[in-house]
Amino acid sequence: MPERRVILKNCGVIDPRRMETFLNNDGFKALTKALNEMTPDSVIETIKASGLRGRGGAGFPCGLKWELARKAPGDEKFVICNADEGEVGTFKDRYILENDPFSLIEGIAIAAYALGARQAYIYLRAEYHYLLELLTKAIAQTKEGGFLEHVDIQIREGAGAYVCGEESALMDSIEGKRGEVRYRPPFPPTQGLWEKPTVINNVETMMNIPQIVLNGADWFNQIGTDRSKGTKVFSVAGDVDRPGVYELEMGSQLKELVVDLAQAKKVKMLQIGGATGKIIPHTMMDTPLSFETILGAGAITVLDESRNIVDAVYHTMEFLAEESCGKCAPCREGTEALFGIMEKFNRGEGTERDIRHLEDLANAMMPSSLCGLGQAAPIPVVDSLQHFRSEYEDRIKQKQGGAAK
Amino acid sequence: MDKSPEEIPFHNRDQQNVLVMLEEAQYEAGCVSEARIAEVAESLDVSQSEVYGVATFYSFLSVKPLGRNVIRVCKSLPCYLKNSRMIIESIAAELGIKPGETTPDMKFSFELTNCIGGCDKAPAMLINSDVHGDLTPEKIAQILKSYD
Ligand SMILES: Cc1cc2nc3c(=O)[nH]c(=O)nc-3n(C[C@H](O)[C@H](O)[C@H](O)COP(=O)(O)O)c2cc1C
Ligand code: SF4
Ligand code: FES
Numbered sequence: 177m178p179e180r181r182v183i184l185k186n187c188g189v190i191d192p193r194r195m196e197t198f199l200n201n202d203g204f205k206a207l208t209k210a211l212n213e214m215t216p217d218s219v220i221e222t223i224k225a226s227g228l229r230g231r232g233g234a235g236f237p238c239g240l241k242w243e244l245a246r247k248a249p250g251d252e253k254f255v256i257c258n259a260d261e262g263e264v265g266t267f268k269d270r271y272i273l274e275n276d277p278f279s280l281i282e283g284i285a286i287a288a289y290a291l292g293a294r295q296a297y298i299y300l301r302a303e304y305h306y307l308l309e310l311l312t313k314a315i316a317q318t319k320e321g322g323f324l325e326h327v328d329i330q331i332r333e334g335a336g337a338y339v340c341g342e343e344s345a346l347m348d349s350i351e352g353k354r355g356e357v358r359y360r361p362p363f364p365p366t367q368g369l370w371e372k373p374t375v376i377n378n379v380e381t382m383m384n385i386p387q388i389v390l391n392g393a394d395w396f397n398q399i400g401t402d403r404s405k406g407t408k409v410f411s412v413a414g415d416v417d418r419p420g421v422y423e424l425e426m427g428s429q430l431k432e433l434v435v436d437l438a439q440a441k442k443v444k445m446l447q448i449g450g451a452t453g454k455i456i457p458h459t460m461m462d463t464p465l466s467f468e469t470i471l472g473a474g475a476i477t478v479l480d481e482s483r484n485i486v487d488a489v490y491h492t493m494e495f496l497a498e499e500s501c502g503k504c505a506p507c508r509e510g511t512e513a514l515f516g517i518m519e520k521f522n523r524g525e526g527t528e529r530d531i532r533h534l535e536d537l538a539n540a541m542m543p544s545s546l547c548g549l550g551q552a553a554p555i556p557v558v559d560s561l562q563h564f565r566s567e568y569e570d571r572i573k574q575k576q577g578g579a580a581k
Numbered sequence: 582m583d584k585s586p587e588e589i590p591f592h593n594r595d596q597q598n599v600l601v602m603l604e605e606a607q608y609e610a611g612c613v614s615e616a617r618i619a620e621v622a623e624s625l626d627v628s629q630s631e632v633y634g635v636a637t638f639y640s641f642l643s644v645k646p647l648g649r650n651v652i653r654v655c656k657s658l659p660c661y662l663k664n665s666r667m668i669i670e671s672i673a674a675e676l677g678i679k680p681g682e683t684t685p686d687m688k689f690s691f692e693l694t695n696c697i698g699g700c701d702k703a704p705a706m707l708i709n710s711d712v713h714g715d716l717t718p719e720k721i722a723q724i725l726k727s728y729d
Contacts, residue, residue, distance in 0.1 A: 264657045267698040302604075303697040305710040332597075335604055335639030335717040340693065351592075353631075354638040359634035370592050376699040413700035420701050447658070477659050477700075491658050495695055 179437065182407045183383040185573035186358065186424045186454070187275035189444070190300050194308060195317040198278040206386035207282045210289055211326070213390075218291040220246060227392035227405035232341075232378030233449065233473040234259055234405075244365035246291055248373035250348060255287045255296040255327075256350070256376040260334055260341035262301060263450035264495055265475035268409040269379040271421040273300075273307050276383075277314035281329065282380030285318075286389060288327035291375055296327050299346050301334045302368065308333065338499035342547050343368075343376045347503065356503050357547040378473070400426030404466035408474050412438040414447075424465070431461040433476065440478045445564070447477040450494045452552035455485075472532035484569055485564040488520040489556050496553045506573055507550025510541040514557055521571050531568055534561065541563050595625045599635055603642055612646045640694070648683045648690035649685065650728045653707040656693045659700035666706050675725055685702035689725070 181187075188196040198204075200574075210219050223505020224239030237436045245253060261269040272280060288296050300308065308331060315329050332350050344358035347369045368374025379420065384406060394544075400406050404426040410433055413419045417439035424433055426427050434440045443458040447534050456463070456470070463469050479488055497515040502508040517534055520526050538554030545551045561568065599621060606617045613636045620631040636642050654660075654669050669680065672691060676684055683690040699705035700713020713724055 217607075262696065263696055265659050265700050266696070266697040266698055270698045301698070302639075303694075303707065306712065332601070333604055334641075335600060335607075336641035336694075337639050349600065352597040352601070352635065354626075354634050368592065411700065413703060414662050419703070430616060446597065449660075483662070488658060491661055495657055499695065 177377075179422055180399075180407055180425050181423050182387055183279070183380065184272070184276070184409060184421070186279060190278070191277060191296065192275055192277055194311065195278060195314070195321060196277075198331070198529075202284055202390065203278055204318075204321070205287075205325060205525050206389040207285050210286050210389050216246065216290045216292060219286060219389065222393050223290070223388060226384075226388045226396040227393075227403075228381070228384050228388060228396065229386050229404065229467060230378055231380035231408070231473065233263070234551070235467040235471070238381055238384075240363055240507075241377075242287065242290055244363075244376045245373040248366045250373055252293075252295075252372045253293040254341075254369045254372055254374040255284055255291060255293045256346070256374060257284050257296070257298045258341065258346060258376055258378050259298050259304070260301045260344065260346060261379070261393075262338040262341045262499075263305070263411050263473055263475055264492070265447065265450050265477040266411050266473055267413075268411045268421050268474055270304060270307070270378055272383060273304065273570055275313060277311050278318065279386055280379060280382055281318050282323075283385035284329060285324060285327055286385050286486055287375060287377065287382065290362055293375075294327055296329045296516065297369075298329065298331045298352060299334060300331055300342075301341075302336045305333065325495060337501070338477065339501040339547075339549060342549065344472065345547075348375065356501060358397075359454070359546070363508060380474075401464070401466045401468065403468050404471070408465060409472065410465075410474040410476055412476045412478065414478040415443070415483070416440040416478050424567065426466050427464045429461070430463050430465055430470075431478075432556075434461065438476075438478070440480070442481045443478055444481045445479045445488070447479070447488070447492070447556070448472055450475045450477075451492045451499075452555060455489070455556055455562045455563065485567045486504075486518070486521050487559050487562045490515075490522045492556045493518045493553075496549065500553070501550060504543045504544075504546040504550060506544040507546065507553060510537055510545070511548065511553050513537055518557070521568060524571055524574055526568065526571055528572060531561065531565075584655050586697060595628060596627050596631075598625055598695040599627055599632055599638075601630070603636055607642050611651075612643045612647065615644070615647075618644075629668075646683075646687070648687045650708055651690045651692065652707050653692050653694040653697070654680075655695065655699070655703070655707075659696070660704040663703040665704040667718050668706065668716045670722065671721045672725070675721055688729070 228238040229235040305361045340355035345355040349355040364374045453472045493515040497511040622632045705714040
């Protein structure tokens with residue numbers, strides 16, 4: 177399957193600084209349709225029927241989240257767009273923000289209407305401060321155009337913390353606090369920002385909303401696989417000739433993305449979903465990309481045959497140990513310990529016992545960590561041990577002075 | 582876990598401005614001084630320790646003075662694969678300081694950071710809010726020259 181630009185259709189086509197160019201490409205038609213021809217409930221029904229699932233990594237059904245928040249008691253509700261994009265290897269949201277801020281604003285405005293929220297926030301990571309002006313101007317133009325009578329959209333900036341991409345930490349950060357993960361339940365749809373019902377969605381999720389409202393749930397339903405509807409936007413980096421952002425129908429093969437589009441050669445392994453994502457060998461490149469198989473937020477880092485797996489995992493664990501927020505012990509201690517052992521292997525001092533230690537740590541951390549970071553942090557270690565165990569063993573042999581490949 | 586209205590803790594919504602004001606201070610003055618922390622706490626009716634806690638949580642906020650320009654070189658995997666190490670070395674050589682340090686004339690602070698979302702242009706770095714990508718050691722001197 178070739179590239180299929182559905183939600184990136186305006187990228188490179190419109191001028192993100194001029195709303196007229198957006199209006200000339202069906203801009204705000206979906207919002208106008210929602211406001212004038214649909215009730216909030218019918219918008220939510222449409223999103224539910226479309227089967228859209230969150231693009232921020234977890235894949236939670238979008239319409240269901242909206243319905244929970246709409247039904248939650250309380251007059252004051254919030255919509256948040258998660259533009260924190262901190263996962264290693266991810267830059268698709270940046271590409272969207274840079275090229276089509278108006279569709280994003282349209283999606284947020286529709287969400288606010290469906291929810292009955294009068295206030296919405298875009299949480300923009302500090303690293304994207306250079307996009308603040310563009311976004312601010314796009315919101316101002318939209319407001320002047322009369323499209324935001326029902327909702328105020330404000331931008332809140334992060335200040336450099338990976339964990340603030342996690343939804344509850346993000347809300348604490350908007351509240352002006354340290355970005356710490358909250359204990360759950362309650363979940364955001366019932367008690368989110370200032371304990372009010374809140375819908376939080378990824379940038380790419382929001383981008384799907386106008387298309388679904390405009391073209392209908394049935395249209396969307398026909399794209400993709402059984403349990404993964406629509407298209408997905410991928411960021412491909414690493415050992416490829418054409419790194420970049422690509423949009424493909426859900427269910428497309430990894431090979432099509434990495435080899436045909438991004439032009440990877442002599443692939444050895446792929447990290448899918450960033451630092452907390454899965455590591456797979458090149459032999460699995462016919463895997464379809466979907467929630468049922470592998471997806472994450474769509475970040476793909478390619479390593480070719482010249483690369484060393486232990487080294488890559490070591491770097492990944494360094495990231496996770498640094499970014500663990502430290503709130504819960506299994507992750508705080510566990511990521512440090514995993515990193516420590518990987519460091520040992522990297523120095524060529526790892527032992528058989530260390531491998532068992534890695535496995536024990538992984539088993540302990542996954543079920544007991546408070547948020548997705550600690551729960552997923554052992555994945556790179558576990559996956560690399562499954563697919564590339566011999567590379568660990570070679571390092572041990574090297575140390576013992578034995579013959580290593 | 583439904584709570585009756587009496588049980589819902591009081592929220593000082595002004596507190597949301599803590600981070601906003603600290604970010605402003607950082608962009609303006611290059612750091613969040615103790616005096617600024619006290620001011621923010623006072624004006625928003627939040628304790629100083631709470632404000633200090635926020636100021637030290639985020640990596641883009643600094644309670645110590647930073648140089649006029651802050652360099653943040655990405656060291657995450659995609660950039661590492663594209664030789665970010667050589668970039669780090671050539672900046673260190675050019676400025677005569679190591680990551681974590683500031684030049685004596687306060688012109689540059691040099692830090693390492695995690696993925697800045699520019700992996701398609703790896704190796705990449707931020708100087709203040711500008712992204713510089715597809716870096717090579719040869720490009721470094723010229724780029725640094727454009728900041729004063
Ligand atoms: C450590 C951690 C970091 C996360 N970072 C992001 C992020 O940068 N962007 C994002 O959209 N979701 C991120 N998430 C997922 C969010 O918690 C949340 O699931 C998402 O914003 C929901 O939106 P969606 O349903 O539209 O995907 C992160 C989760 C964890 C555990
Ligand atoms: S799992 Fe890690 S990042 Fe998440 S709350 Fe615990 S310490 Fe913080
Ligand atoms: S890894 Fe360096 S910008 Fe993403």
